[in-house]
Amino acid sequence: NTALKEQAVNGASGGTVLIAHSQQGGRGRMGRSFCSKRGGLYLSLLLKPSISPVAACLLTPIAALAVADSVEAVLGKELSIKWVNDLFYGGKKVCGILTEAAPSTNGLGVEYVIIGIGLNVYEPPGGFGNGLNEIAAALLPTATEKSGVINRLAAEIIRRVYSYTATPESELIYNAYKKRLFVLGKEVTVYQGNTTFKARVKDLNKDYTLSVINESGEEKTLLSGEVSIRRESYE
Secondary structure, eight states, X not given: OHHHHXXXXXXXXXXXXXXXXXXXXXXXXXXXXXXXXXXXXXXXXXXXXXXXXHHXXXXXXXXXXXXXXXXXXXXXXXXXXXXXXXXXXXXXXXXXXXXXXEEOTTSSSEEEEEEEEEEEOBOOTTOSOTTGGGTBOOSBOGGGOOTTHHHHHHHXXXXXXXXXXXXXXXXXXXXXXXXXXXXXXXXXXXXXXXXXXXXXXXXXXXXXXEEEEETTSOEEEESSOEEEOOGGGTO
């Protein structure tokens, strides 16, 4: 994302994609580091859409759906989504997405959007390390590596991301995303900045915000933040 941002500032056209076999400084949401060992697919895509900043917020969950559909098309493996953009397989995280946007000078649109995707394709030798083996997984074991899988996944993801994000308010895309969302009706812990509270997920709204009921019975709409859920709830 950092490298592609530099290219965007220097005039790179929409549709530019950078792909890496590994990263030394992988970044996640909220300033976290992102494990980026060899065996994964790490790609960043540059979009220059004519949309409002509000519509730009829809691109992150839409990209998550594009990755899930791509994995199913190439490998026949079904992934589920934890709001808003983490992808899970077998109860463990296999993909993270980091979207970064630059507002236009008039504040009415966006100058560009960069969607960064990190997908654990093959199990890295020695595992993920740093205590991540309990929560992270790969789609394929290294021992059964299939030639060209990463290339095919990259091509399919690029195609679907650009296709899906071209119509961010599509009802079909919203319904497909909601179908993969595994937190609906579940008890979760919500993290918003320094605030943490327990809640039950009521519904996914059409703008991809999440409606939850807190322990006091109040309904709240989550515009951003993070939810966690006990692993046995989605295995």
